[in-house]
Amino acid sequence: MNKQFILSKEQKKIIDKDGFIIFPPNNFVLKNLKKIHKILENLITKEKSKAGWEGKEEYYKKGKPFEKGARRLGNLINKNDIFKELIVLPEIAQTSEYMVNNDIKIGAVDFRDPLIGTGNQILHIDWLPRTKHKDPFESVLVQIVLDNTNKTNGPLRVVPGTHKKLGWPDDHIKNVNLTHKKEKLVFLKKGSIVVINGNLWHGGTGNISGNKRRIILIDIRNRNLPQLLNQKKYIDKKVLNNLNEYQKYLLGVRDIDKNQKEKSFGSGQAYRMKYGRKRD
Numbered sequence: 001m002n003k004q005f006i007l008s009k010e011q012k013k014i015i016d017k018d019g020f021i022i023f024p025p026n027n028f029v030l031k032n033l034k035k036i037h038k039i040l041e042n043l044i045t046k047e048k049s050k051a052g053w054e055g056k057e058e059y060y061k062k063g064k065p066f067e068k069g070a071r072r073l074g075n076l077i078n079k080n081d082i083f084k085e086l087i088v089l090p091e092i093a094q095t096s097e098y099m100v101n102n103d104i105k106i107g108a109v110d111f112r113d114p115l116i117g118t119g120n121q122i123l124h125i126d127w128l129p130r131t132k133h134k135d136p137f138e139s140v141l142v143q144i145v146l147d148n149t150n151k152t153n154g155p156l157r158v159v160p161g162t163h164k165k166l167g168w169p170d171d172h173i174k175n176v177n178l179t180h181k182k183e184k185l186v187f188l189k190k191g192s193i194v195v196i197n198g199n200l201w202h203g204g205t206g207n208i209s210g211n212k213r214r215i216i217l218i219d220i221r222n223r224n225l226p227q228l229l230n231q232k233k234y235i236d237k238k239v240l241n242n243l244n245e246y247q248k249y250l251l252g253v254r255d256i257d258k259n260q261k262e263k264s265f266g267s268g269q270a271y272r273m274k275y276g277r278k279r280d
């Protein structure tokens with residue numbers, strides 16, 4: 001693991017300008033890739049349609065996938081020791097802290113793999129839009145890439161620089177389903193890590209070939225915000241006792257860390273809390 005990593009001036013410029021940054025294949029991820037694939041595939045087989053429902057259990061019905069058209073897993077920290085090693089890769093915390101300009105907290109470590117003929121997402125942001133230019137950025141999405149991505153297996157699309165825009169993408173463009181003239185498809189080598197400002201317009205594209213496009217998704221927010229999945233509630237004592245102090249800090253599971261009453265807290269809840277109503 002590259003413990004010496006320090007975000008450079010150049011990298012900070014890219015993050016400011018584009019709203020995302022790609023780190024080349026990480027040695028630790030590459031070294032463990034086979035093992036990670038095996039663990040994830042075994043979990044998918046074991047959990048079947050129950051996979052990915054952590055935090056939203058009340059919506060589960062027998063046989064109903066968490067996301068139609070994608071294989072999903074949730075709460076990975078609790079499921080195998082390898083995942084707690086991934087969250088401490090220094091690029092992730094340093095970039096996230098730089099993006100939100102504050103301390104951070106990891107709120108979910110999940111898995112996603114779009115299936116053939118699906119995976120198409122509208123251009124969206126992962127958090128509430130900013131309403132003033134001086135509003136801070138509060139959320140970060142990290143993708144650890146487990147398969148090479150190309151035009152045909154559902155690569156990520158982003159519109160560079162749009163994290164600076166105020167409001168929702170559909171305040172600016174008529175149809176968030178369509179290809180944006182400034183959008184870029186991001187082709188990545190397995191082992192890469194992409195760190196994305198939660199306010200950047202982005203989306204998955206359709207997987208045409210059916211080749212796997214597996215990623216680990218890490219949801220990170222300003223430390224003051226509730227977590228996407230309440231880690232204190234969802235991490236078992238045995239797993240918790242095996243985390244080091246830094247991992248406990250990042251996951252907000254130390255005794256001194258705030259208790260969160262919601263078992264999950266998404267952008268919809270944040271919107272209702274801020275505006276007292278659902279988004280129209």
Ligand SMILES: [Fe+2]
Binds near residue numbers: 124141
């Ligand atoms: Fe997203």
